[in-house]
Amino acid sequence: MRSAVLTAPGGPLEIVEREEPRPGPGEILVRVTACGMCFSEVNHLRGHYPFGTFPVVPGHEISGVVAALGEGVAWPEVGTAVGAAWLHGSCGHCDQCARGDQILCTGAPKQVTGVNRDGGYTEYFVGRAGFVTPLPDGLDPVAGAPLMCAGLTAFNGLRQAGAVAGSKVAVLGTGGVGTMAQRFAAAMGARVAVVSRSRRAEKEALGLGAELFVATGERDPAEALRAWGGADLVVNTAPDTATGLAAFGGLRPDGTLLYLGMGAENVSVPPMALVAGRLRVMGVPSGSPHDLRDTLAFAVAHGIVPEVAPVTLDEAPGVLAAMDQGAHRGRAVITFA
Numbered sequence: 001m002r003s004a005v006l007t008a009p010g011g012p013l014e015i016v017e018r019e020e021p022r023p024g025p026g027e028i029l030v031r032v033t034a035c036g037m038c039f040s041e042v043n044h045l046r047g048h049y050p051f052g053t054f055p056v057v058p059g060h061e062i063s064g065v066v067a068a069l070g071e072g073v074a075w076p077e078v079g080t081a082v083g084a085a086w087l088h089g090s091c092g093h094c095d096q097c098a099r100g101d102q103i104l105c106t107g108a109p110k111q112v113t114g115v116n117r118d119g120g121y122t123e124y125f126v127g128r129a130g131f132v133t134p135l136p137d138g139l140d141p142v143a144g145a146p147l148m149c150a151g152l153t154a155f156n157g158l159r160q161a162g163a164v165a166g167s168k169v170a171v172l173g174t175g176g177v178g179t180m181a182q183r184f185a186a187a188m189g190a191r192v193a194v195v196s197r198s199r200r201a202e203k204e205a206l207g208l209g210a211e212l213f214v215a216t217g218e219r220d221p222a223e224a225l226r227a228w229g230g231a232d233l234v235v236n237t238a239p240d241t242a243t244g245l246a247a248f249g250g251l252r253p254d255g256t257l258l259y260l261g262m263g264a265e266n267v268s269v270p271p272m273a274l275v276a277g278r279l280r281v282m283g284v285p286s287g288s289p290h291d292l293r294d295t296l297a298f299a300v301a302h303g304i305v306p307e308v309a310p311v312t313l314d315e316a317p318g319v320l321a322a323m324d325q326g327a328h329r330g331r332a333v334i335t336f337a
C-alpha cells in the first residue's frame with residue numbers, strides 16, 4: 001500500500017510503499033477514505049511535540065470503512081463507515097479514563113494518531129477498539145474528515161468553556177478551527193464576533209452569522225470587544241499565544257480566555273485583572289471518543305460541514321510544504337479511491 005511518511009524533523013513528506021497491516025488484538029483495520037491535512041502536522045514537522053516520534057505516517061482527521069477486526073473486537077462491524085481522531089488510545093484504568101475523559105489520561109504515555117502512532121496519510125490505518133467512531137448517517141466522509149480534529153477541538157472547547165445560547169463569543173482566527181468554532185457557536189445560539197489580522201475573511205464571517213468583525217491591523221481587538229459590550233468567551237485558534245493575550249482585555253466579568261491554538265510563548269496576564277474580574281484562562285486538548293460522537297451528531301443535525309479541497313496522496317508533500325511556509329489557503333483533504 002502507498003503511504004506518506006515523515007522521516008525526521010524538518011524533512012520532506014515522502015511517499016513510500018509499505019505492506020498492508022493486519023490488526024492485532026484489540027485493533028481495527030480501516031480502509032481510509034479521506035484524511036484531512038491539519039496544522040498539527042506542521043507542528044510535528046517542526047519538532048514541537050515532545051511526545052512525537054519519527055518516522056511516522058501523519059494525519060489524524062481520518063474517515064474510512066472498517067476492513068477487518070483484530071482478536072477480541074466485535075464492533076463496529078466490517079463495512080461500517082468510521083472516523084478516527086487525535087487520540088489513538090489510553091490506559092483505560094486511570095481516574096480520567098474511568099470517567100470517559102480519555103483525552104486527559106494520566107496512566108500511560110500519550111498515544112497520538114499521526115504523531116507517535118501511524119495515522120491516516122495511507123491507504124490502510126490501524127486504530128484501537130473504542131477509539132474508532134462510527135460516522136452518523138448523512139455525513140460526507142470527505143468533507144467531514146476535518147470534523148475529526150478541527151471540528152472536535154472547536155465543539156468540545158466551546159462547551160468545556162461554558163458557551164451557551166446568548167453567550168458572547170469572540171473567535172480569534174479564521175482558519176480551520178476558527179471557522180468551525182464560529183459556526184458551532186452560532187448554531188449553539190451564541191452571539192459571535194470574529195477577530196482576524198485583515199478583512200480578507202470578513203464577508204465569509206458575516207455570512208456565517210458573526211455580528212462583529214474586527215481587523216486587528218486597523219483596531220485594537222480588546223478595545224473593539226469592549227465597545228461590543230465585552231465577550232463572555234474569547235477563543236484563540238491562531239497558532240500563537242500573543243493573539244489571545246491581545247484580546248484578553250475584551251473579556252466581560254466572569255469571562256474566559258480559551259486557548260485552542262497557541263505558540264511556544266508562555267501566557268502572561270495581569271493577576272489583578274483575573275481577581276477583580278473573576279476571569280479564567282484555560283485550554284482544551286481536542287476530545288475523548290464520546291466528545292467526537294457528540295461533535296459529529298451536532299454537525300449533522302445543524303448541517304455544519306467544512307469547506308474542503310480534495311488532493312491526492314502524491315500532492316500531499318507539496319501541500320504540507322506550503323502549509324509550513326504559510327502559503328497554503330483552504331482545508332486540504334487527502335482522498336483515496
